[in-house]
Amino acid sequence: MRKRELFPTNWCLFIIGPVLLELVGAFRLQPLVRRQGASSLLRRRETGREPLSLLRGAQGEGEDPQFRVGHGYDIHRLAPGLTLTIGGIDIPYEKGTEAHSDGDVVFHSLCDAIFGALSLPDIGQQFPDTDPRWKGAASCVFMEEAFRQMDERGYRIGNADVTLILERPKVKDFKPKMVDRICELLRAPHSRVNVKARTHEKVDSVGESRALECHVVVVLEKKP
Incomplete structure (x- = not known):
């Protein structure tokens, strides 16, 4: 068995x-x-x-990152008889920007890039065109506020790359002054700020000199 x-x-x-x-x-x-x-x-x-x-x-939950990246964009119509301010510099031209403030597309784009990098409301929410306080305001006021919020959160400019797009006027001779003004307002060394300008090849409202626009990318880095 x-x-x-x-x-x-x-x-x-x-x-x-x-x-x-x-x-x-x-x-x-x-x-x-x-x-x-x-x-x-x-x-x-x-x-x-x-x-x-x-x-x-290695980065714990809830900790601020070492670097932050933001993108800003702005566009304004051009009209006769108005002042044209770009990058904090008044540029002689037959047209200027139609806007609630001074219509500085470079400064507006820079502010939005910084606000975006910090995950904050955009420039239109922080300085709405429905508020009479900002009627005709110089955009350096917005830049100072952008710097304050960046500085309070422990960041500084790591790099700022500005691309200005317009058919006319030619701004080659004004770019160094724009860089100077940006560096002054954002307390950044010149090696960290760049301003480029290009045309729109006569395409759409920008190419037909009826508007100008600007793109900005910023990298914010933690202060030591």
Whole structure:
């Protein structure tokens, strides 16, 4: 007579099966882990920096990031008999910007880029055109407020890249003065601020000299 098995085969498989699967899975993952570790070490040696995944892990929840990036944009119509102010500089021209304030597209874009980087309401919410206080206001007031909010949160300008788009007037000779004014208001060294200008190749309202527009990208960095 056949002896009864102490532990039937099917019960043994039921008990040790999951354990075997985990062991096999861990064994198969070992080369991948080694490859990832070697890759991270190689990147660290090549760049002198920790991989981004490690940097993210080192930053605790709720902590302010070391860097913040913001984008700003503005556009205004041009009309005869008005003052044209760009980057804090009054530029002689037959047309000026139609706006509630002075219509400085560079300063407005810079403010919005800073507010965006700080996750704050945009310039239209902070200085609404329904408020008579801002009627005809110089945009340097907005820049000073943008700097104050940036400074209070412990940030400074890491880099500011301005792209001004207009067909006329030509602003090549005015760009250094614009950079000077921006650096003055944002307490930034000249090496961190750039102003570029280009045409719109006679396309749409900007290309037909009926408007001008501006894009700005800023990087804010934590103050030491």
